[in-house]
Amino acid sequence: MTLTNPTxxxxxxxxxxxxxxxxxxxxxxxxxxxxxxxxxxxxxxxGGALYAACLALGYDARTIAEMTxxxxxxxxxxxRSYSAWLRIxxxxxxxxxxxxxxxxxxxxxxxxxxxxxxxxxxxxxIPLYITATDFAAGHQVILSQGRLVDAVRASIAMPYIxxxxxxxxxLLVDGYLxxxxxxxxxxxxxxxxxxxxxxxSPYQSRINSLPRFxxxxxxIMTNNxxxxxxxxxxxxxxxxxxxxxxxxxxxxxLFDTEKIPYIIEEGERAMEAQLPYLRRLLEATAx
Amino acid sequence: MxxxxxxxxxxxxxxxxxxxxxxxxxxxLxxxxxxxxxxxxxxGGSLYAAALALGYDLAAAEExxxxxxxxxxxxxxxSNLKAAMSGERDFNERSGLVDDAPLLGVLKQVFGERRFDxxxxxxxxxxxxxxTGEKVVLSQGRLADAIRASVAIPMIxxxxxxxxxxxxxxxxxxxxxxxxxxxxxxxxxxxxxxxxxxxxxxxSFNAVQSHLNTLYTNNLLRATYAFYNLAHHxxxxxxxxxxxxxISAFDTRQFPLIIEQGQRAAEEQLPYLRRLLDTPDxxx
Numbered sequence: 001m002t003l004t005n006p007t008x009x010x011x012x013x014x015x016x017x018x019x020x021x022x023x024x025x026x027x028x029x030x031x032x033x034x035x036x037x038x039x040x041x042x043x044x045x046x047g048g049a050l051y052a053a054c055l056a057l058g059y060d061a062r063t064i065a066e067m068t069x070x071x072x073x074x075x076x077x078x079x080r081s082y083s084a085w086l087r088i089x090x091x092x093x094x095x096x097x098x099x100x101x102x103x104x105x106x107x108x109x110x111x112x113x114x115x116x117x118x119x120x121x122x123x124x125x126i127p128l129y130i131t132a133t134d135f136a137a138g139h140q141v142i143l144s145q146g147r148l149v150d151a152v153r154a155s156i157a158m159p160y161i162x163x164x165x166x167x168x169x170x171l172l173v174d175g176y177l178x179x180x181x182x183x184x185x186x187x188x189x190x191x192x193x194x195x196x197x198x199x200x201s202p203y204q205s206r207i208n209s210l211p212r213f214x215x216x217x218x219x220i221m222t223n224n225x226x227x228x229x230x231x232x233x234x235x236x237x238x239x240x241x242x243x244x245x246x247x248x249x250x251x252x253x254l255f256d257t258e259k260i261p262y263i264i265e266e267g268e269r270a271m272e273a274q275l276p277y278l279r280r281l282l283e284a285t286a287x
Numbered sequence: 288m289x290x291x292x293x294x295x296x297x298x299x300x301x302x303x304x305x306x307x308x309x310x311x312x313x314x315x316l317x318x319x320x321x322x323x324x325x326x327x328x329x330x331g332g333s334l335y336a337a338a339l340a341l342g343y344d345l346a347a348a349e350e351x352x353x354x355x356x357x358x359x360x361x362x363x364x365x366s367n368l369k370a371a372m373s374g375e376r377d378f379n380e381r382s383g384l385v386d387d388a389p390l391l392g393v394l395k396q397v398f399g400e401r402r403f404d405x406x407x408x409x410x411x412x413x414x415x416x417x418x419t420g421e422k423v424v425l426s427q428g429r430l431a432d433a434i435r436a437s438v439a440i441p442m443i444x445x446x447x448x449x450x451x452x453x454x455x456x457x458x459x460x461x462x463x464x465x466x467x468x469x470x471x472x473x474x475x476x477x478x479x480x481x482x483x484x485x486x487x488x489x490x491s492f493n494a495v496q497s498h499l500n501t502l503y504t505n506n507l508l509r510a511t512y513a514f515y516n517l518a519h520h521x522x523x524x525x526x527x528x529x530x531x532x533x534i535s536a537f538d539t540r541q542f543p544l545i546i547e548q549g550q551r552a553a554e555e556q557l558p559y560l561r562r563l564l565d566t567p568d569x570x571x
């Protein structure tokens with residue numbers, strides 16, 4: 001017996017922070033498309049914001065993969081902002097402000113514009129939410145209007161690396177500082193079933209400098225924040241949160257875009273593993 | 288038929304000198320003749336959790352505070368930072384920007400060779416495994432060792448090895464580890480936590496670094512606290528002393544104010560605490 005009008009299950013995809021590893025979301029989406037499972041909304045944080053935006057705009061998998069490979073290359077970090085170093089060393093003379101970033105972000109903005117143009121949230125085919133962090137107070141900021149290029153730029157504003165990005169008079173930084181995997185946003189927007197793709201921050205294999213020490217601490221805190229928020233949302237949500245956490249057999253460094261095909265494969269594998277469970281949830285008449 | 292008394296825990300989270308508010312809470316509990324069954328400490332909170340567990344009186348705890356939180360603890364920071372950033376000086380997982388000799392000296396002075404098994408109450412101190420990021424609960428051995436590990440502010444003091452594990456500040460895993468009290472069977476948990484103050488203007492690289500650390504820590508605190516609250520079938524009583532005034536990490540002049548605010552926070556929750564203690568079905 002089938003119900004004639006079963007309650008539509010709002011299915012959301014949340015893509016958490018993970019820089020180039022977020023390409024695994026392409027693999028995830030490949031599996032869902034193959035299975036005829038439609039998404040009702042997408043949430044993206046940090047690196048995930050770029051993929052969430054592309055998915056919401058309806059770009060196909062190949063386009064997204066190619067576009068992000070061309071966009072996210074090591075040379076965006078080559079344009080060091082020399083004045084930034086002067087500001088660190090001589091803040092009294094050169095003036096130091098909150099809008100601090102070690103890198104000149106003109107190249108990354110240009111690249112984002114190539115990928116996203118002047119598209120706005122209104123043009124997304126499904127509801128899209130991108131998260132960032134209020135730099136002054138630290139709380140999560142949910143962006144769902146205006147230009148996508150601004151929202152993604154704010155969401156990926158990695159501390160020290162890129163300057164905080166102003167959006168409507170607020171300085172915003174990387175979404176991962178408030179919540180690396182913003183499942184709460186999907187819950188607020190009424191999703192019943194939430195496919196949450198998150199990534200563990202890598203730990204250092206060897207510590208031989210102060211920056212590496214800092215990254216180690218940063219990774220530990222990010223992972224703990226990820227786990228705590230995830231545990232909370234899973235417990236709090238009456239519906240279902242399905243974690244899809246790809247396991248990478250090789251080390252994936254920040255700009256390893258040549259590994260994108262492999263990353264996509266692992267994304268597919270991780271989604272396949274949760275597919276039976278997702279199907280069961282979709283078939284259940286009551287959530 | 289015997290009615291089981293609900294067990295009561297105090298968790299003192301990270302917050303540097305503000306953790307002294309625990310003494311204000313303690314004053315209220317003593318006055319009301321309410322007995323604690325266990326104490327948990329994390330980071331700066333470890334000092335006070337240990338002092339309470341050893342049964343130190345208020346005067347002794349005040350002396351401990353004044354001798355601990357002094358400017359000497361941070362000597363060498365600026366010059367070491369320059370050397371580390373320029374690569375002039377090696378920096379590895381056992382490094383810190385401040386010499387920990389003054390810190391070890393103070394711990395020795397305050398806690399000597401005293402051990403966990405000497406405490407009057409079960410005591411648990413929380414640190415973080417530097418390599419894996421896991422929360423590590425210390426409840427054996429020398430108190431000075433455990434506190435040294437729990438309070439090891441990253442980059443400032445070197446991580447500290449205990450039983451073959453390299454440990455750093457407990458706050459990095461969880462600034463307010465209520466789960467430790469839950470796991471040790473506490474029914475009612477007084478959780479004393481502190482938000483890090485957010486600075487209005489950031490005038491230097493260090494200030495930005497410190498600010499980002501603040502945002503992270505506050506978010507981690509809120510996330511874990513929200514989870515514990517939801518997960519625990521029994522009661523978690525939040526004690527958030529009103530310390531709006533920006534109290535810097537070592538500002539011991541604010542000590543009387545801090546204790547007073549700790550007392551006030553405890554007074555506010557007293558009626559609720561009493562009700563819980565008198566309710567047999569709190570014991571799940």
